[in-house]
Amino acid sequence: MTSQDLIGQRIKTVRRQRGLSQAQLAHPELSDSYVSLIESGKRTPTSAVLELLAVKLDCSLTYLVNGVTAEQMHDLELSLRYAEMALVNGEVAEARRRYAELLENGSLAGLPAMRQQAEYGYALAVEACGDLDEAIDVLSRLRDSGDDAVADERSVAVVLALSRCHRERGRLGDAVRVGEEALLGPRRPAWNDGLVELGATLLLAYIVRGDLMRARQFAAELVAAAEMLGSPRATVAACWNAAIVAEHTGHGEEALQLIERALAVQSENGEPRNLARVRTESAILRLRVRPGEAEASRDVLLRAHSELAETSASTVDLARCDLDLAKAEIMLGHPEKAVEYARRGVDRLDDRTAALRAETRLMLANALLLASKQDEAAAELAAAEELLQRVPASRKTAAGWATVARVLGDLHEDEASVTAYHRALAGAGL
Known part of the structure; x- marks a missing residue:
């Protein structure tokens, strides 16, 4: 049923509740036949006509247009704002609950734009909780809905999140397909900030899939697009992810230049949480490219961790920084300190973030082994x-299983180590 049909039904319902005929409602400004056409959904009333009918029916214009009263609209907007705040603040379970309650509210039926906003927020909250399959289902429906209420920027955001979820789920072909259909289809759109961010997500899918040549080519195209746009948002997204590509393809110094550029732009124009994230990436890249500067990288990570703690960063952001600090301390020869950071990271996470928790536990196991705590x-x-x-x-x-195999070997569990190596090869598709 279209919004036009719904408006007509509401006018008809309220008219009957008021005990009015179509002729009585119409007189003297409108014809009764015109009112009949509106109620049957065959005519779309203008804003002026809707305002007139609202006055004659003694009801709010908000109700005729959206099916809710002004008070209900205020409550819905407030609920949506609280859900968004919970998500931004990293309270992902609370955000998921609030969005679910909103979506169960029948009042959203006549508010397609608000419903789309709630569904998108719900998908992000579900993703953050680790339920990637449900997030993919919701995002796929949003992408395929074709509803005019979804703005272009929101459509790009939906595709970006869908590609990211497919990537994290291990469906690399789907992650690439979704991104390429939006960016590189027959009607290729002109670059904007949102599309550059989508391209950055696609870059990471190429890397995880092992398509490094394509990643290298596309990274150059993305940086050029950001330079053409000249916006801080596009520059940070392009340079940040192009730096990751450069490091993966053996161009370490180029990677450092790109991430430093992203950091400089973010420092001048960005909000604190993303600044801390870019700073974390710059430190961990420097740690890998210039291991001799591990102490300086560790100090940058400590600064980033402090910045994250002062923002609305999620526990996942903080746990990733803990993990990076543990890596730095191991490179500095401080396994006991690495154990401390890794334990803190593990404690921040639950099994809904299984992949990151596994990675952090592996780091903890390695640090404990280096600290001679084999059991x-x-x-x-x-x-x-x-x-x-x-x-x-x-x-x-696959990288996780390879780490398991190595640590098992150090623990002299040779048979179990071989099994883990086989799992690593299977995960890599070999």
Whole structure:
């Protein structure tokens, strides 16, 4: 049923509740035949006519247009704002609950734009909770709805989130297909900030899939698009992800130049949480490219962690920074300090973020082993293995199984180490 039909039905319902005929409602400004056409959904009333009918029916214009009273609209907008705040503040379970309650509210039926906004927020909250399959279902419906209420920017955001969820789920072909259909289809759109961010997500899918040549080519195109646009948002997205591509393809110094450019632009124009994220990426890239500067990288990570803690960063952001700090301390020869950071990261996460929790437990197992605490290392390794078994096979899980195999070898568990190596090869598609 179209919004035009719904408006006509509401006018008819309220008219009957008021005990008016079509002729009485119409007189003297309108004809009764025109009112009949409006009520049957065959004519779309102008804004002026709707305002007139609202006055004659003694009801709010908001109700005729959206099916809710002004008070109900205020409550819905407030509920949506609280859900969005919970999501931004990293309270993902609370955000999921609030969005679900909104979507169960029948009043949203006549508010397609608000419903789309709530569904998109719900998908992001579900993704943050680790339920990628449900997030993919919701985002796929949003993308395919074809509803005019979805603005172009929101459509791009939906596709971006869908591609990211497919990537994290290990469905790399779907992640690439979704991104390429939006960016590189027969009617290729002109670049804007949102499309550059979508392209950055596509870059990461290329990397995880192992398509490094394509990633390298597309990264150059993305940086050129950002330069053409000249916007801080596009520049940060393009340079940040192009830096990751450069490092993966053996161009370490180029990677550092790109991430430093992203950091400089974000420092001048961005909000604090994203600034801390870019700073974290710059530190971990420097740690890999220039291992001799591990102490300086560690200090940058400490600054980023402090910045994250002062913002609305999620526990996932903080746990990732804990993980990076543990890596830095291991490179500095401080396994006990690495254990401290890795434990803190594990404690921040639950099994809804199984992949990251597995990675953090593996780091903890490695740090414990280096600290000569073999029994504790073995226990953490077993917990990481259990988590990895629940995560879909991908190159990331393959790397996890390779780490398991190495640590098992150090623990002289040779047979189990061979099994883990086989799982690593299977995850890499070999």
